[in-house]
Structure formats: C-alpha cells, structure tokens
Amino acid sequence: MTGLLSSLSELLPMPGELAGILLLSLFVSGVAILVSMLVGVPAGIFLGLHRFPGRGFLVTLVNTGMGLPPVVVGLFVFLLLARSGPLGGLDLLYTPWAMVLAQVVIATPLVVGITLAAIQGLDARLHLQILSLGASTGQLYWKLVKEARLSLVAALAAGFGSIISEVGAVMMVGGNIKGQTRVMTTAIVLQTRQGEFANAIVLGTILLALALGINWLFTWVQQRQKA
C-alpha cells in the first residue's frame, strides 16, 4: 500500500503524461468502438434478417472472429500497413490510426455477433410488421436497433471492454512510442518489463477503474431502458 501511494506520488508530478496516456487510450478505443458499431450493427441486422447463399459461412467467420487472438490481428494489420504491404503508402504504421484499425478488427466481429443474436432473439415476424406499417429499409433498421437496444448496449460494452484492455495488437502496430502511441495497456507492459511493478499496479488500477466506470455507465443506460 505504501508502495502504491509512493508510486502514485511519483507519477503525480507528471500528470500530463498520465493524462495523455489515458486520453489516447480513450480516443483509440472510443473511435474503434464507434466504427465497429457503425459497421457491425447494420451487418448484424442484415445477417439476422436475410437468407442468402454463403450466409452460414459468414456467420461462422463472425463467430470465429469473436475469439480472434489480438496478436494475430496485430500481425495482419502490421503486414497490411508495413511499408511493403498493400496499405504501406498510407504511412499509418506506429500511429494511433493503426491502433484504431487493429481494434476495429478485434471489436467488429463481437458487435456483429451480439447484434445477430439480438436480432434473432426478436420475434421473426417483427420486421415484417415494421415493414407492413410502411417502413423503408433504413427506417426498418433504425427501428430494429431501438427494439434490440438492450442487447446492443451489451455489444457496446463487450466490444469496448475487449479493446480497452487489449495489448498485443496495439503494441505491434502502435509501437508504444512515448507521447505518440503509448496507451494504458502498453504503458503497463513497459513498466512491468522495467521492473517498475508499483507503477504498473497503479496504471493497472486506473485502467480497471476506467473499465469499471464505463461499464457501470453502460449498465445504467441498459437497465434504465429496461425499466
């Protein structure tokens, strides 16, 4: 406990750096989950509503993607963005955008999978009823989002939780560069490697508190809607 406090006091003189790491973590994971929701929710609704050749294969891909090892994602995004890779010209490697991309790849299957389950959990005729009341395709999707919103908050929480705590992929594509791509998880790894366990514990505690706070917010929103 004394170690914790002294460690915190050591960090406090440089609150700017800590705040920077914290904000970058929130920015990278926030943008990633936003993109994942924007892509994953319509994709999950589409898979839930339509039957077409190859749908089963796509669902299998999504289910596999839900358990994708972050290190493997990091490897593929690294190869994609490396100078000799297909998107090397964009010069995104070791930038926060590379980290966002990696986290989008990790979170999107989770969002698609949970949305798909949510849509399949609704009455199969509900979308026909909405269409029969005169909804366009866009209006139908929006209404289904509203009808399945409790599950979609769960998708948001699961997706965000998986990427805010992820370290392998962001380390590989971000490089843990001080002041540029260092986030909470990579900072914890660094402190641990340097033997600064007290600092690592403080950062870990802050990360846990952050995750707890955000999940509390999601749960509050979810339960309020349920009521």
Add this chain to the structure above:
Amino acid sequence: MSLLSLEGVEVVREGRTILSLPRLEVREKEVLAVVGPTGAGKSTLLRVLHFLDRPEAGVLEWRGERVPWPAPLAIRRRISMTFQDPLLLSGTTYDNVFYGLHLRGHNGHDARERVMAALRLFHVEHLADQRARTLSGGEAQRTALARAVVLSPELLLLDEPFAALDAPIRKHLLEELKQAVRARGISCVYVTHEQSEAFSIADRIAVLRRGRLLQAGTPEEVLLRPLSRAVARFMQTGNILPGVVSSRTEALSEVRVGPCLLFSRTALAEGTPVDACIRREEILVEAPGEASPAPGLNRFRGTVEAVVDLGSTMQVRIDAGFAGLPAPGPHHAPRRARPLAEAWRRGPRDVLGGLRPPHSPRRKRNR
C-alpha cells in the same frame, strides 16, 4: 374494379410449392375472406399481397398496373397488415398506433387526433399511455387493429387477428372491425380458419388448400355449391354422398345414391358420377306419427343409429339405406333415441342444392 390481382403466382420454399395461384383478385371495397386448413398457404398469400414475400413466378397488379419487385414504398404504404399475434413494438399504446403515421412524416396535431380517433374506435383510448407490452391479449389485438386502421389503408390484410382470443371477445371485435372497415370503404383480405368468422364478415370467400385455390365466390356459392369435395368438407357440409345421375328431366336430375334416388336442380348429363352435398341444417327429421307437411321429393325412411347431445341441439345419425346422415335433431326432441327413430326425410326444400360432378372439366379448371 380490381384493386390488387395475382396472376400465375408460385411461391416455392425449400423445394416445396407452398402457393400456386393461377389467378386471384381483391376487388375495391370488398372483404375477401381467405379460408383453409392449417398449412393451406393463407399467411404466405397475405405476405405476397403485401409485397413482403417475393414469389418465384407470377405477376401482381395494383389497380391494373404491374408492380415491380421490390415494390415501390408508395404502394406498400397503401396497404397495412396485422398478424396473428399483435406484435406490438416497445413504447406505449399511443406510440404503437402513431408509428406508421410517423414513418409517413405525419407528426403534427392532425396525426395526434387520428391516433386518438383510432384508439377510441377500438375502445383502447384509456390505455394510450400504458406500455404496450403490458396489455392483455384482447387489448393488444385492439391496439394492433387501431395501428393498422389509423393509416387509412386502401387494402387491409388481416391474418387470423382473433385466433388467440376467447370466443365472446372474438365475436365482439369482429363486429367492431366489420363496422370500421365498412364505414371507411377499406378493401380487406381476412384470413381465418374459422368458417363462421368468414361468413360473418365476407363479401366473397376464397378457399385455399395446400397452396391452391379450390374455389372463390360469394358465401352462398361456396356454401351451397362447393366445387370440390375438399371445399364441401371445409364448409362442414356434413353429408357428401357419392352417386350417379341416373336420369334427367328438363328441371331435375335424378341421382342414384345406393338404393335411394335423390333429386337435384343441378343440370347434369345422365351417367355423370357426382357427389350429392346435403347440409346438416337442411335435413328435417320426423317421427312416423308426426303430422306430415306438404308432400315433396327427397324423403327417406330410416333408423336412428345414434343421438349426440350438443346442448342446445342434438345430432342424430340415421341409416337410410345408404350412408348414415348426421342431422340436427329438433329442439324439443326427447333425449332418448327411440321416439325419434324409424323415419326421417329431407325438407322443406325438396330438391338438393349442392350437387357436383367430381370429375367435371369445370372442377379441373378451378383447381
């Protein structure tokens, strides 16, 4: 005038034809009841009529104009539908009824008035602020009807809307619906497997079985002149007696059924195999000692085989030398079989109404 018509429509699911309709039309301001047993393709037909299911083949025409696929939103919005379950959305009763108007961009005072009028019409205005998913079965169904009617559709499609409700509520709601539809001049397709519901609301009845249209016509035509044995059975004719036209005069066909001769006004050639369809309620049972009404045809002597007490009426099974005929017993009939036994006859209409050749070209055309 035809509002919506189908031509050559085929719906195939998992290699099985579940709907095959050479032609069917919904006329303006009519109530068309679609009846048939479970699995007849009734619900599929409604989804096709609402452009929610794409048929594998066929043409749909709205007011004489071919409708492409996917159907334009403007046409879909002239139709509304309720399903067997109310399928209410989250939110209040008011939100549910308002939703369709909101989709059409009607959000003002006028829209609110329309919603309240629809809620009043189905007696659920006092539930406007209640969460829709907490409503009882009857309340939810009324809300679903209000939600469909508030849109003032040109065509209203109803898929067994009262199937899950108790008989008294069903009867009451059916009456309310009938009034609402007639007062607004809305065309309506009403799917049911309840014959009585169909007859109480329909201008025309279409009988479906295994995805095929067996007959479409006025209630009287379908009831009294079934074109197939399946229609006769579904209409609970009661007595379908295979026979042969043994001779015919200008006015009557004489039909041999077992050892007996029946007489019908249906004109058929001699030697034609037929099914004589005699509705239970057209049979009059008389004990030998009772005073006889005016003489007539189609009278047979028989023996009572069984009497079933149905409460307000009794059903009597009589062997008259051919198949036993269930007949309604008179209200004052004693509850033992013997006093009723020994004699029965048809009347007061002396001539059979329903007589159909089972293998006639007409029947084949209509299958």
